[in-house]
Amino acid sequence: MNVIETSGLRRTFSTRRGRVEAVAGVDLRVEAGEIFGFLGPNGAGKTTTLRMLCTLLEPSGGEALVAGHDLRRGAARVRERIGYVGQQGGSDPQVTGRAELVFQGRAYGMGRREAVSRAAELVRALQLEEVADRRAGTYSGGQRRRLDIAMGMAHSPQLLFLDEPTTGLDPQSRAHLWEEVRRLRERGVTVFLTTHYLDEADALCDRLAIIDQGRIVSEGTPDQLKRQVAGDVVTLGLTGGPETALTLLRGQSFVREGTTGEGLLRLYVDRGETAMPAILRTLDAAGLELETISLARPSLDDVFLRQTGRSLRDRAA
Amino acid sequence: MKVLRDTGLVFNRYLLLFLRNPAWVVIQVVQPLLYLILFAPLLKSIAAMPGFPPGGAYNVFVPGLLVQLGLFGATSVGFGLISDLRFGIVERMRVTPLSRLSMLLGRALRDVVTLLVQALIIVLCSLPFGLSLHPLGVVVMLALLALIGLGFASISYALALRLKSEDAYAPLVFTATLPLLLLSGVLLPMSLAPAWLRAVADANPLSYAVDAGRQIFQDHIGDADVIKGLAIMAVLALLAVAAAARSFSRAVA
Numbered sequence: 001m002n003v004i005e006t007s008g009l010r011r012t013f014s015t016r017r018g019r020v021e022a023v024a025g026v027d028l029r030v031e032a033g034e035i036f037g038f039l040g041p042n043g044a045g046k047t048t049t050l051r052m053l054c055t056l057l058e059p060s061g062g063e064a065l066v067a068g069h070d071l072r073r074g075a076a077r078v079r080e081r082i083g084y085v086g087q088q089g090g091s092d093p094q095v096t097g098r099a100e101l102v103f104q105g106r107a108y109g110m111g112r113r114e115a116v117s118r119a120a121e122l123v124r125a126l127q128l129e130e131v132a133d134r135r136a137g138t139y140s141g142g143q144r145r146r147l148d149i150a151m152g153m154a155h156s157p158q159l160l161f162l163d164e165p166t167t168g169l170d171p172q173s174r175a176h177l178w179e180e181v182r183r184l185r186e187r188g189v190t191v192f193l194t195t196h197y198l199d200e201a202d203a204l205c206d207r208l209a210i211i212d213q214g215r216i217v218s219e220g221t222p223d224q225l226k227r228q229v230a231g232d233v234v235t236l237g238l239t240g241g242p243e244t245a246l247t248l249l250r251g252q253s254f255v256r257e258g259t260t261g262e263g264l265l266r267l268y269v270d271r272g273e274t275a276m277p278a279i280l281r282t283l284d285a286a287g288l289e290l291e292t293i294s295l296a297r298p299s300l301d302d303v304f305l306r307q308t309g310r311s312l313r314d315r316a317a
Numbered sequence: 318m319k320v321l322r323d324t325g326l327v328f329n330r331y332l333l334l335f336l337r338n339p340a341w342v343v344i345q346v347v348q349p350l351l352y353l354i355l356f357a358p359l360l361k362s363i364a365a366m367p368g369f370p371p372g373g374a375y376n377v378f379v380p381g382l383l384v385q386l387g388l389f390g391a392t393s394v395g396f397g398l399i400s401d402l403r404f405g406i407v408e409r410m411r412v413t414p415l416s417r418l419s420m421l422l423g424r425a426l427r428d429v430v431t432l433l434v435q436a437l438i439i440v441l442c443s444l445p446f447g448l449s450l451h452p453l454g455v456v457v458m459l460a461l462l463a464l465i466g467l468g469f470a471s472i473s474y475a476l477a478l479r480l481k482s483e484d485a486y487a488p489l490v491f492t493a494t495l496p497l498l499l500l501s502g503v504l505l506p507m508s509l510a511p512a513w514l515r516a517v518a519d520a521n522p523l524s525y526a527v528d529a530g531r532q533i534f535q536d537h538i539g540d541a542d543v544i545k546g547l548a549i550m551a552v553l554a555l556l557a558v559a560a561a562a563r564s565f566s567r568a569v570a
Contacts, residue, residue, distance in 0.1 A: 054412055055411075055412065056408060056411060056412060058567075076414060079412060079413060079414045080414050082412070083412075084409070084412040086405045086408050086409060087405070088403065088404055088405030088408070089404070089405050089409075090404065090405040090406050090408060090409025090410075091404070091406070091409075092334070092401070092404060092406055093404065094334055094337060095330075095334070103326070103330055104409075104413070106326050107323075107326065107410065107413040107414070107415045108413055108414060109414065151409065
């Protein structure tokens with residue numbers, strides 16, 4: 001069963017320089033119970049898409065079903081069924097974590113007593129016991145993020161949206177948060193998250209879509225995506241720039257595909273071990289001087305590179 | 318009644334937050350108190366001038382002071398909302414089924430309550446200076462102030478949601494409130510003004526509120542000016558609430 005289904009979802013913004021198409025027709029299927037990742041560089045349209053799916057932003061066009069309800073006609077129904085954790089979190093630094101959780105429960109229609117007991121449950125579930133009665137402004141980054149997630153789960157939604165959940169967290173807090181997200185999946189919650197971290201998408205997500213310039217360029221499990229790239233990647237740095245070498249090597253039978261970017265030449269080959277000597281011989285014969293050469297199994301960054309011609313790793317820093 | 322329940326919920330949240338910093342109530346009262354102590358005595362000598370309304374300097378000055386308090390208090394609430402926007406609080410509430418009207422009303426009613434407390438402080442402090450007022454007058458004046466507070470707080474919230482930053486909000490609010498105040502005869506009654514200035518002031522809804530306040534403080538509670546002032550502020554408040562509630566449902570935080 002699909003928890004999210006969109007077709008041709010679009011969003012344009014009017015700016016001083018004219019109309020900008022932030023999301024240019026997105027088709028998505030997110031299945032119940034999976035962790036679905038939306039991977040892309042800053043400004044790719046991840047957050048805009050997520051905000052549309054959460055009823056925060058009206059789509060300029062297209063259709064979307066979220067948690068069984070039409071986004072346009074049933075926004076109120078959608079809101080009752082989804083949880084949302086935005087980039088800024090949403091807790092007031094002056095308010096205690098527990099008070100925020102109680103308010104959140106009540107905002108979803110719970111009575112006072114029910115909201116208080118649900119807040120206590122969430123405090124336990126997200127290990128906030130020690131800090132629950134302190135003001136949120138005193139929390140560490142990881143604690144605040146756990147509070148944010150607890151708020152998003154106040155009404156036990158079956159679908160939780162997380163916008164860049166680990167941005168700005170230290171590695172340990174990130175690892176904790178990943179565990180938290182996996183625990184949600186174990187309880188049957190579908191998680192839709194955006195990230196510009198490759199390792200996060202790779203390690204955490206069951207399936208993901210790669211988005212660039214408002215369009216989905218690739219979709220599948222991390223393994224499927226990496227397999228699309230096929231074989232190994234040989235990266236070459238050449239004294240005279242990559243273009244001549246690309247023309248030369250593209251014709252070779254062992255090279256499936258070659259791309260250039262950031263002054264480097266990337267060759268996608270079936271077997272790196274046998275391709276490397278052949279590459280070296282070809283370059284040598286043509287008198288091209290080699291500076292660096294490296295061999296790698298494909299990563300999600302290679303998938304991104306292949307689809308867009310740019311590296312996500314450099315841009316995400 | 319979901320709207321009532323949700324409004325109560327939001328109102329409680331913001332009232333509690335306000336009570337955590339009670340210093341604000343006092344800080345906002347200091348300025349009008351300074352006017353009362355350092356400026357109002359000047360009026361005593363010109364109260365005898367032709368064109369100055371009857372009833373004593375303080376009965377003429379204090380209603381204007383209260384309207385000024387209302388305007389300044391209500392237009393400063395946008396800053397709090399901008400800070401909420403930055404923390405993602407507005408966005409987080411907009412994803413819940415909370416009524417959009419309640420998200421506005423809960424806040425604005427909190428602002429009205431604090432304004433009324435402040436107004437009572439000013440009225441009480443004015444009594445030793447020679448202000449005389451019927452208790453019913455106090456009630457009607459507070460009702461007028463409540464409408465002013467509700468209207469202008471709503472306008473502030475709508476502006477804050479649109480502008481999203483203090484840098485844009487502050488200059489706009491400061492440049493807009495000063496002419497509004499000067500053209501409402503807050504400091505000196507418009508009856509002293511030349512004809513052209515009076516004509517401009519007639520276009521300012523706030524001047525009707527000040528006129529109404531002065532009549533109330535003359536114990537002319539049934540006066541047509543009082544009805545007119547209340548009616549104009551009520552219409553303004555209604556329009557402002559409708560517009561601001563719309564902003565809450567559409568805001569892109």
